[in-house]
Structures are given as C-alpha cells and as structure tokens.
Amino acid sequence: MAELAPVALEDLLERFQKGDVRALARALTLVEAGHPLGQALLKALRGRGRAKVVGVTGSPGAGKSTLTDRLILEARKRGERVGVLAVDPSSPFTGGAILGDRIRMMRHHQDPGVYIRSLASRGALGGLAGATVAALSLLEAFGFERIFVETVGVGQSEVDIARVADTTLLVLTPAAGDAVQAFKAGVMEIADLFAVNKFDLPGGERIIQELKSALELAPPRPGGWRPPIYPTVAATGEGVEALFEGLEAHHQHLLAHGLLEGHRLERARFEVESVIQEWGRRRTQDAKELVAQVAQGLLSPEEAALRLLKAEERPL
Known part of the structure; x- marks a missing residue:
C-alpha cells in the first residue's frame, strides 16, 4: 500500500470528521491492512461517539x-x-473470504444513513480479528448510532462477539439439532437475546420450549437480566419489530445498571489480545527453524515463544 504523506493524512482526517463516506472507506482499508497510518487515525479518532453495538x-x-x-x-x-x-x-489455506453478506442487504445501498462493510477474519483462529474492533471504533467516531456486527457463527466467533458487542443476539432455527448444539457449544451463556428465526417452519415451538428449559438452569446475568426469546420470520418481517424493542430494552438495562463501561473495557482487552495473537502468528511463520526444534522435542513451546520475544527486543 502506498505511503500517505502527513499532509494527506491530515486531509483524510479532516474529511472523515466532515462526514465524507469515501474518507471512512479509506480509513477502514488502512486499519484492516494494519497500516501504521491506520493506527494513527485510530488514535486520533478513538473514543468519539457512543453507538449501540449489537452482535x-x-x-x-x-x-x-x-x-x-x-x-x-x-x-x-x-x-x-x-x-x-x-x-x-x-x-x-488461501487466506481468502467470500464477503457475500452484503447481497442480502442491497436495499440499503443508496441510503446515506446506512453503511455496510464486509471484513475477513484474517486467520484469527476461527474468531474475530482485532481489525473488526478497530473498524467498529471508526464507525462510532463517524457518528453511527447503532452498529450491527454479524459473524458467520462458527468456531470461536460466537464467544468473541460477546466480548465485542454490548448486546449479543443468537439466531437459531427450527432445524434439527440447533438448540442442542447451542447448549453444547456454551453459547447459551453469552447470548443476551434469542431469535428463533424461520419460525414458520415445523418445530419452532419445540425450540422455544427447549430454550426456556435451559435458561431456567442458566446462572444469573449481570443486573438480573433474563434473556428473552423472540420468534421471527425474517423473510416477511414477522416478529422483527418486537425483537428490535428487545434489543433496545437490553441497552437500557445496561445503562440502568452501569454495565456499559465494563463492556468497553472488555472490547479494548480483546483488541490488545488480538494484536498479540496476530504478532505471534506472523513471527512463527517466519521462524521455521525454531518451530522445527519444537517438533523435534528440542524446545518446549514456551521456550520457543520466549526466544521470539527476546528476538523482537533486539535485531536478529
């Protein structure tokens, strides 16, 4: 990526603050690429705005x-x-991602009040990349009042989203095994609300009853919040208004019990951990000899990691 002169960076920051969508897109690209100027933009803009963040x-x-x-x-x-x-x-294997979720949101592409960005997890061990949190900070600074972070819902991403979002919505369907899989994966403990989508299919009531039974055994949530369950049919919009009111009710609950600040601190902790994880991934890819010594039993993983840390402190 080409370097930006300081004057160009100041111009980008000025256009961003004036609400130029192209400046937002450029800033997101810089941040997602890990460009130093993206980090400079983040430092200048972080902390501005307070969006309602829904995972x-x-x-x-x-x-x-x-x-x-x-x-x-x-x-x-x-x-x-x-x-x-x-x-x-x-x-x-390839590092690529389909980034196709925008296809189902095309009705909003001409609405200046909606901005949709697709991101790749970039190998974040099946979860969210730190760039996601950085992008979230930029959208907040740009003045968006509500931000939806949608994950593919596999691997670590379901747990990660609870550390990033203020409110976590878990979407299930009447398809066989969905509720059972939710219990087994532990995501019951991180969801603030449940949507049983495609409720017009057979088995919807059964899923709701299973969820209610499981929630009765779940530990209490901060502030005494009890996760509600909403039947929805997204294709027709049925139940969506009630679900949205539920999202708003959870946000008001967080405000009333002073829980939002804790969410913001956890989000920052997640971002720092993601940077460390990405650093380690890159370093181990370059340290083939060191990794080979671990495979041969000559070094423990801890010893190898310490060597990488010491090598970072002084040039190899």
Missing part, C-alpha cells in the same frame, strides 16, 4: 443477514444512522 451470531443458514437487514429497517424508522460490519472467516 448477531448463529449457525450458517439461520438467516442472520436477512434478519439484520430487517433490523436495519427498524433502526432507520427510528431515525438512527446504522453501520454494519459483516465478518466472514478467511480460508486457512
């Missing part, structure tokens, strides 16, 4: 993108400016 997760095919599309409509009815980060997993 949307669930198994592939649950209808998350269509449901998010409907939730965007509800937010726009209330006059909110909406940002969307759609995170797709990167291939561990």
